[in-house]
Amino acid sequence: MHHAYLDKYANQNSFFHRLDSRVKFLAALIYTILILSIPPRSAAVVFCYVVAPFGMLVWAGIPIGFVARRILAVSPFVLVLALSCPFFDQTPYLLRLGDITFQLSGGWMRCFTILAKFAATMLTLFALTCTTRFTDMLAGLQQMQCPSILIVQLSFVYRYLFVLVDRVHHILRARAARKLRYLGLRQEIRIAAIMIAALFIQSLESAERIYRAMQGRGFTGSFHALKPIRINRRDIYFIFVFIGICIFLHSIMRIWLNELNGV
Amino acid sequence: MNQAIEISNYSYVYPDGTMALDSINLTIQHGERVSLIGPNGAGKSTLLLAMAGFIRGKGTVLIDGMELCSRTLKQIRAKLGCCLENPDDQLFMPTLFEDVIFGPLNMNLPPQQVKDNVDRAFETVGLTALAEKAPHHLSAGQKRAAAIATVLSMAPQIITFDEPDGSLDPRNRKRLEEVLGRLPQTLIIATCNMRFAAAVSSRVIVVDHGRIVADGPAKSILYDKDLMEAHGLEIP
Amino acid sequence: MHMANELISFPVAGVSIGIAGGVLGWICKSIRQDIVSEKAAVMGVLGAFVFAAQMVNFQLPLMPGTSGHLIGAVFLAVILGPHLAAVVLSSVVIIQCLLFQDGGLLAIGCNLLNIAIIPSYIGYYVYRLAAGNMQNKSRYLAGAIVACVIAALAGSAMVVLQTTISGVLLIPPVLFLATMAGVHLLVGIMEGMITVAILGYLASVRPDLIAGLTASRAVLSRNGALISLAVMTLITAAGFSLLASDKPDGLEWSYLERPEQPDFKPVVANSDQRMDAADKLHSKIAVMPDYSLGNTSELHSASAGWTSVAGIVGSAVCMGLIWLTAKLIRPRRA
Ligand SMILES: Nc1ncnc2c1ncn2[C@@H]1O[C@H](COP(=O)(O)OP(=O)(O)O)[C@@H](O)[C@H]1O
Ligand SMILES: [Mg+2]
Secondary structure: OOOOOOOHHHHOOOOOOOOOHHHHHHHHHHHHHHHHOOOOOOHHHHHHHHHHHHHHHHHOOOOHHHHHHHHHHOOHHHHHHHHHHHHHOOOEEEEEEOOEEEEEEHHHHHHHHHHHHHHHHHHHHHHHHOOOOHHHHHHHHHHOOOOHHHHHHHHHHHHHHHHHHHHHHHHHHHHHHHOOOOOOHHHHHHHHHHHHHHHHHHHHHHHHHHHHHHHHOOOOOOOOOOOOOOOOHHHHHHHHHHHHHHHHHHHHHHHHHHHHHHO | OOOOEEEEEEEEEOOOOOEEEEEEEEEEOOOOEEEEEOOOOOOHHHHHHHHOOOOOOEEEEEEOOEEOOOOOHHHHHHHEEEEOOOHHHHOOOOOHHHHHHHHHHHOOOOHHHHHHHHHHHHHHHOOHHHOOOOHHHOOHHHHHHHHHHHHHOOOOOEEEEEOOOOOOOHHHHHHHHHHHHHOOOEEEEEEOOHHHHHHHOOEEEEEEOOEEEEEEEHHHHHOOHHHHHHOOOOOO | OOOOHHHOOHHHHHHHHHHHHHHHHHHHHHOOHHHHHHHHHHHHHHHHHHHHHHOOEEEOOOOOOOEEEOOOHHHHHHHHOHHHHHHHHHHHHHHHHHOOOOOOOOOHHHHHHHHHHHHHHHHHHHHHHHHOOOOOHHHHHHHHHHHHHHHHHHHHHHHHHHHHHHOOOOOOHHHHHHHHHHHHHHHHHHHHHHHHHHHHHHHHHOHHHHHHHHHOOOOOOHHHHHHHHHHHHHHHHHHHHHHHHOOOOOOOEEEEOOOOOOOOOOEEEEOOHHHHHHHHHHHHHHOOOOOOOOOOOOOEEOOOHHHHHHHHHHHHHHHHHHHHHHHHHHHHHO
16 A cells, blocks of 8 residues: 555556446455355365456456565465464375375365465455446445445545555655664654644644535535446446356366265 | 625634734625735635635625625535635545536536536646546646636636645646636636736735735736835745 | 455355444434534545554564554544444445455455444443543543553454354464454554554644544434444354353364374364354355265375366466467557
8 A cells, every 4th residue: 555556557448447346346246255165175176266367357457466466465364374274173185196195184275275265365356456446336336325425435535545645655754764763662652643643633634624625616415426337238248258157167166076076 | 786706894813813814805806817915824815715705704705796604605605616725625526527526516507507517617627538537646737727627617707716826837837827817707816926926817916914915907016026025025 | 454255154254244234334324414514524534544544653662673553443433433433444444455455355344343343332432431531631541542452352352253153264262362362462552552642642732623523423312322332242242152152172172093004193183063064054055065074084085186286287277378368469459
């Protein structure tokens, strides 16, 4: 979240960017559920589910390096918890590859599956968020009956996020230029608190000016609906392909897992 | 015919005791282009806020013959549009289009007129191509133009601007001068830049310490070296 | 601590989305209209403020390179009151998910509860309880610290509760709870210190601001506040009793030995009912069968075999092809 162009990829233009945000949102939700329903000891299966969101990201022109870095940045909590699994389940499993066999504990299989699922669902979330402008997402959510207070709140936060993040960068730069050593916890906290308080006062002052600007343009308390969005042919194509992929993956997986169980 | 703005004997004291406006008397005709100049802290912004009814002091303010009070506030806001100092305060919606349409929607205009107003506003400031952009993806000059469009779309008779030339480079300032030159409305522009004042207005009002200290044709006031230097200003 | 999709089961995800959605919907419906029009800008800007304030870090002692930062839940609850703070923090959580990809889509209910709703209510009421009527300065600052610690602990306990009920992780709940509580105790103390520093500073430079904001905090009726407090208590109590009524050490261990190979060292396997139930449920919803577990006295055979390799290699080749086509198409488009 360190610069104002964080959402720049969402503002590109591609087939996927032009899709209806509701369609993409529901597709991402369903795909996430599919991935999560893979049983807890089948990391290899999850791999096949990565292809579709990967393809969507690549074809939409989102750099995979950017996505990978972001996924790594949000992964520590899951990583630690997944790595705890091997300690608590050491039931041995035998993996056979032709004549080669090797042994793996159930905990490790769980761990790998959790991490694989994490990567796959995160890619899915990126496929949604990197191809959908936030305002389109809000319009979609509004049409899906999200309360309007929440929509207004989200659009305000989104709008002023960039203004305040810019401002905080300037403040941090000013501190970094003058604070050249560790000052002790008490002093560190005091300085951070003063900076945050200054930011808070500035935020309230700008809220007051914004309220003024809203009143100046006739605001009386109700927001008018964002412009309605409609499903068009592009979305229909996407829905069909999506359903096809889901059915394909699911049936392949079924056959595969049945075969494994037969062994 | 009514005057566009008539302020008589108006004073305002901020809650902390700062006397920001001190017995202001001022009349502005329809169609006039007026610059408010004065050093920082002179009271220019406060005077503009008083005109738009955001603050209430002692004295009367008449906008197009209508006295400013809470009952008339809505009608007056439709007549007088105000463009705040910082475009980030003015542009509060997530995209330009939603921002520009915000005012007209609140005025309960018929849909066709809303659309016409919005299109015309975008055209006037030359931002039609950027309507779907988010404000944080715009340059300072574009933000300023967009902030003006949000006011223009309400088609007011009078528009006030608070330092519209602030943080603009010379090219963008030139563009802004052109945009302002095209507007048929009554304009009241607060600024610290004398060259800008000379380019956009025919009448100049000098404010200092909350009082009006000079009022007259732009040429004679702006080139009065003694007057300008006495109030911490310069000739263009 | 943002919960991920993978750490919770479908029922937990569903129920928490239901509860969070219900609470939020109820707040949104019962906030008075005049408050909405007056506070829309303040709430929006304060939501953005939370993001910005979280970027202001302070270096921690003893551990060079680590830094703490404000989380802001209790601060907002003290300033805005619990209901508006819950709405503001919820918008922060939703944006963290949809813009910063922090926290999964299905885990959003858990995150709304753990990070937004529970800390703002618990933080606020603990603060009011401890601070009294704000006459005594040192008392209300101490109240803010206590509120931060308890809010942080409550959030982390919810994380443990949700993962434990889900049965995805294998950590014994008591161990997990102890670890999370330990970490969050520190987080809460840090949060308390910085929150108090900010409140104290604001009270000395802009007492008008604090007074003005806190005066207009009553946005819902008194009954609404009481009901919401009661509901939160009920949820938490129910959760803890569920956790406590289980086996004390949470998991049951069984040692496997291979009869044909006496020197084979015993291995730990776990036969927790909760886990089994979760797995069974999983395979029921999943449509896909899991590896058969077979007799526990024998080595489980999960011989993925060539099909697994084929699947992985096939997927990799697919992704490579997709990447190549994209590379080939792009220059033509440009
Ligand atoms: N919100 C406020 N509270 C108290 N004093 C203020 C406030 N805003 C402005 N002032 C004071 O009022 C005077 C006029 O300010 P302002 O109208 O902003 O001047 P200008 O726009 O000409 O630079 C200044 O002395 C300023 O310090
Ligand atoms: Mg000013």
